[in-house]
Amino acid sequence: MRxxxxxxxxxxxRTTVAAATALAAARDGARTLLISADPIPGFPDATAPTPVTAGLRSVRIDSAAHFRDELLSLQEQLSSVLELLGGNPLDxxxxxxxxxxxELALLHALRRAARGDWSAEAYDLLVVDLPPLRDALRLxxxxxxxxxxxxxxxxxxxQAARALRPMLAQLAGVPMPAQWLYEAAARHDAELAQVQALIEDRSTTLRLVAEPGPAADEALRTAxxxxxxxxxxxxxxxxxxxxxxxxxDPFFAALAAQQEKSLGHWxxxxxxxxxVAHLGRDPQGPDDLLALAGADxxxxxxxxxxxxxxxxxxxxxxxTEEAGGPEGDGILVWCLxxxxAVKKDLQLVRRGGELLLTVGPFHRIVPLEPALRRCTVSGAALTDGVLRVRFTPDPALWPRTG
Structure with missing residues (x-):
């Protein structure tokens, strides 16, 4: 599935373009599912996949219902502890x-789509209307x-200590929730792994939508x-x-010229x-959306x-590559x-077997390859848009031979 x-x-x-993309793909013969948190004019407002046109179904995410169901489920799992503490259950x-x-409701919807919960037959294309750009990247x-x-x-x-939990429960005088907690963690880890696999799949891409102008130029550059x-x-x-x-009209001519200047930068x-041309009005239904896609x-x-x-x-x-030159013997260079990226906005911290990277508003913790874990960081540089981190073998962990 793409x-x-x-x-x-x-x-x-972005919601308009997502809907137009889904409609155009369905018109071209792809079995398509559109997921959106926002209502779309002319589309059914349903929280289960519902036919829109031939080959296209759409589903709207109900975050309030998802939050309620998840919290009530957690409350039920904690019922024995809450009763012991005298807590009153929430309705x-x-x-x-x-x-x-x-965001959590959207991740849940992606997981359901990834494992085929919503259809007996597979979809060819999944189109997802994400939140605004900065929130989408965090999501x-x-x-x-x-x-x-x-x-x-x-x-x-x-979990190897699970045999001790009944004894600990007797000593503490309260039930020990560790077993169900570990089981819940394992279940959530498996669910998150499905979503992560969908996001990282080679056939998954991000479609960035912007209205040309100075603000969009900066937003896309940062993105x-x-x-x-x-x-x-x-x-x-x-x-x-x-x-x-x-x-x-001089006013509209000036705006069009500014847009063309931005497109040159892009x-x-x-x-x-x-x-995608301006219709001169807000799209009101599938016909307008298909016109945006040029599928007419x-x-x-x-x-x-x-x-x-x-x-x-x-x-x-x-x-990872080997350092060149006379001083490159044994030195490995990790590249990204x-x-x-701007040097002043870049922070790099080595902690154990991980690199903690911060670039402007973005943050990621990257696990190091086994060979790099036996090295120490000996330098870093940002050149021509590539971060290069030098790793030197640690004699205490990786003794040299010869």
Whole structure:
């Protein structure tokens, strides 16, 4: 299954482009599922996959219902402890979702789509309308981060002491929830692994939508750095709401000229953008959305390539090479492309077998290869958009021979 994740700066029309992408793909014969948290004009407002047109189903995420169900389930698991403490159970009707519940609901929806919960027959294409750009990048990094937290807080090897728990429960006088806690952690780790596999799949790409202008230029430039840090693959950006280039009105002519200037910057920094014209009004239904995609006879501007191709895990965004020159004997260089990164915004910390990387607003903890774990960091440099970290063999861990 091919997956296209759609995001962009707030107000850029990412939901509209996601819907147009899904409609155009279905029109071309791909069995398509669209996931969105926002209502789309002309689409069914249903929380289960519902037919829109031939070959296309859509589903709207209900974050409030997901939050309520998850909290009530956790409350049931903790019922014995809550009763011991004299706690009063909460009713579903009195629960109000908390900030961050929308992101968790979206991850849950991605997991269901990845394992085929919503259809007896497989989809060819999954189109996901993500939150605004900065939030979307944090969301896509969340499965990897949460799995790391679970491994640190509840390491699997600690389960070896499970035979002692009944004795500890008697001594403490309270039930020990460790067993179900470990089981819940293992279940959540498996679920997060499914989502992480979908995000990291070679057939998954990010479609960035922006309305050309100075603010979008800076947002896309920053996003490219975050995408590289997390190893996410981006398609050519979608330039949305383009104005006609030869308007007799000086005001609109100036706006169109500014848009063309931005498009030149985008092309200089990456692939030539996909152009989507302004309809002159807000899209009101499938016909308007298909017109945006150019699927009415003028070619499909939002076509998705590679539908039906085999996926698999994408290669890691970093690589290791040997240092050259007379002083390069035994020194390894760990490399990571970070286009747009600035040295003053870059922080690098080695902790055990991990590298803690911070680039502007983005943060990632990268596990080191076994060979690098037996080395010490002897220097780092950011040159031509590539971070290079030098590792020198540690004699105490990797004695030289000869």
């Amino acid at each position: 997956t296209v994740l759609v995001t962009g700066p707030g107000g850029a029309g 579903g009707e009195e629960l109000t979702e908390l900030p961050g519940s929308g 896509l990094a969340l499965p990897e981060q949460l799995r790391r937290y679970l491994r640190r807080l509840l390491p699997q090897e600690r 490219r750095t975050g995408l590289a840090l997390h190893g996410l693959r981006a398609e050519a950006p979608v330039a949305n709401r383009l104005l006609p280039g030869h308007s007799p 092309a200089d920094e990456g692939a030539a953008p996909v152009r 006879g003028d070619g499909n501007a939002l076509a998705v390539s590679g539908i039906g191709e085999a996926g698999g895990r994408a290669p890691d965004p970093w690589w 492309r970070l286009p747009g």
